[in-house]
Amino acid sequence: MRALLIGLVFLVMLILDALHAGMPSNVGARSALVFGFLLVSGFIVGEIICKWGVPRITGYMLSGLVCGPYLLNLVDREIINHLDLIDELALVMIALTAGGELKLHRMRRRFRGILSISVFQTLSVFAASMALLWSAATTLGFCPRLTSAELIWLVALLAVIATATSPSTAVAVILEARSEGAITDTVLGTTVLKDIFVLMGFSLIVSLALPNFGLQSEESIPSVGWVVVDMLMSLAAGGLFGWMFLYFLQKVPKARVLSIVAGSFLIISLSTTLHLDRLLVAMVAGFVMSNFAHQDVGFMRRLEQASTPIFLVFFCLAGASLRLDVFVSVWKMALIYVAVRLLFTWLGTWAAAKLTREPPEVRRFAWTGFIGQAGVSLGLASIAGKAFPDFGECIVDLVVGAIVLNQLIGPILFRKVLVYTGEGK
């Protein structure tokens, strides 16, 4: 029945496009139409797919992929760009959720494990990716116009991007599975901490590589020192915002869902104006609101209410943005990149967990929470692409190709693990 419904919804959209022929185009109206269409179609596909034990977000992404520019073209690039506000709002809400899910009393117990997994995993993925990608690139003739020295920097950048994970994917799967437990806490904590390491590592490698190509740092590429200052300021701003917003929610008990949406917009606006890392600001704000409330304001419950439709459209748009044409051109190298990353994510997690005597389920399965890759990796690849015009295209293409695979494998595996270990439903 639902399969028939999704067919009908797609048919309606195609008919609407046919009826529109000959009329003046209006991006705003089409964006609203696409937003509604994605909400409905993504929802139905998510419901169909979750019956097979696959997470809904995979369904949302598949729905976006089918509607996207490479298949049905119901959602084109112009509309995807026009709906970027949804991306920004969704990322802030994801960060608020990730922060809110980090419970202080549980994190205290796990901190040693989280720290060691973050360090081990980052280092092992980085080192192994560098070595193996370098050999693969020379064997497969990836980006053949580069010299050996240039190839090393290219591989170094790819390796640091490989260490990044997608907090949004992990959070979405955790929320859907309503999971709680050691794996959930470890994945959430590590994802947050790793983001900080990745940003610092990326800035360091870019600043070391630039002089070798006779290039100068652009304003958009911050120095390592600035990254640290920026993070400290973002942490402080997030804490302050969290306290103030919590106070507001406690004093004004009405329309809290609307307040949370307005608060998320406020974070976007303030972070942009003050040049802060909005994800970090939101994460800390979420952490403060979830851990330091004197009275229950139902923050997480209301955040979930507000974010459900936003997440749905966000992941549909993420699916529509997956560039299948690029994937086709780099699929061999992308497969190697993904395989190396998977193998050493597992190894790094396993070794660190064993060293810090984490529970067996963390040792065996937590690595699945780090497979997903999305916004952060894409953002870093695009910065590298602009900074290194000689080989930037190779980086962007390969990372995009890998994201297609990681986003399709990651959520499914992680969800299966959460259900298998009994942490999620």
Add this chain to the structure above:
Amino acid sequence: MNTVLGLIVVGLLAFFGSALFKISRLTPMIRALVASGAAFFFVGVLLGPRMIGLLNDEIVNELDVVANLGVGWVGLLFGLQFRYADFRKIPLPSYFGAMTEALVSMGVIFAVLWSATLLRVLELGVFVLAVLAAIGSTTSSNTGLSSMQSRNPRGPITDAIRLFESLDAIPAVLVVGIGLCISLHPTESDGILSGGMACAAVVLLLGVVMGVLFHLLILYSYGPNQLMVIVLGFCVFCAGASHYLHMSSLFVNFIVGLVVANTSKKRRLLFRSLVKLEKPFYLVLLTLAGCMWSLPPISAFVIILMFLSARVGGKLLGGMIAAKVSKLPTKGRFGVGTGLFAHDGMALALALNVRQYYPDMLGDTVLTATIATILFGILIGPWYLQRLLLAEKEIV
């Protein structure tokens, strides 16, 4: 980023605004101003590009999509109230009374403005005349009977007014919906939708198809969050589709609501989900209307004055005839006419729907005329209604 700022401002206004509804210490006039939402319209004007410019033209254009969604929301909510099985319980004379009141009011307003056009006092096309007549025929429930809830009005006149308030917007929605089809898709235009009637048929079909899809999807059981996603999804999908095809989003969503109300067992649940967000949505709509509003030329004020007087006349005559048709035991000369001056949400949604496609003088004139009647309704509506109910001994 400016759009983000715009959304924050409008969102916060809606938030604080909806909290104001709860304050009981407000004076009746201020309460009516808040309940009708007119105060938020003025805040919108103040923040908009014509005054301090915190929300400039660019932001306002971007937020047009939100306004369209709000209009669609009103349509869906309105449509969900009409279930055939409930309709059958209404005695036929009462139903005829409500329709008579709406049609007579509409006819009077149209006739007055049309005569002025024939006498060359005004220069208005048939479309504007029809739209103004349709808007003028609606009655508010917020500043009408709902504002007297504390006095517990009870009796046949109260019931009739309650029925008229909820039914008299149906002809208006139809007139504006079909009127927009005819004016936006003239016969000589390109494409499948050329010709107003072809477009109206597509509107009807679109509404029915979307309504059926909506109904089929909610056959399954869902949690409250999921249900909200479906409601929001269909509301945006239908409003977006109608805006995309240059149709009335209010009309399309009204039909969707109508189909769902008559087919789904979950209509009450849906209605509750929609009502939960009604007030903030309504205030967002009003604030945006204020931002979009521009002062029409002085000549337009003649139209507005004539519209105001024609509406009063139309409501008095409509109320008088409706009382006779419904066989109401009224003592007053004008039947229930004096109890029907209040005007708000639906009228504003209709005016905004028109202004979306006519952001020029025409749209501004319609919007200004609507705001003028809303304010007029706030000033005299509750007072006349109270007098009528006191005379009929339905309140103490």
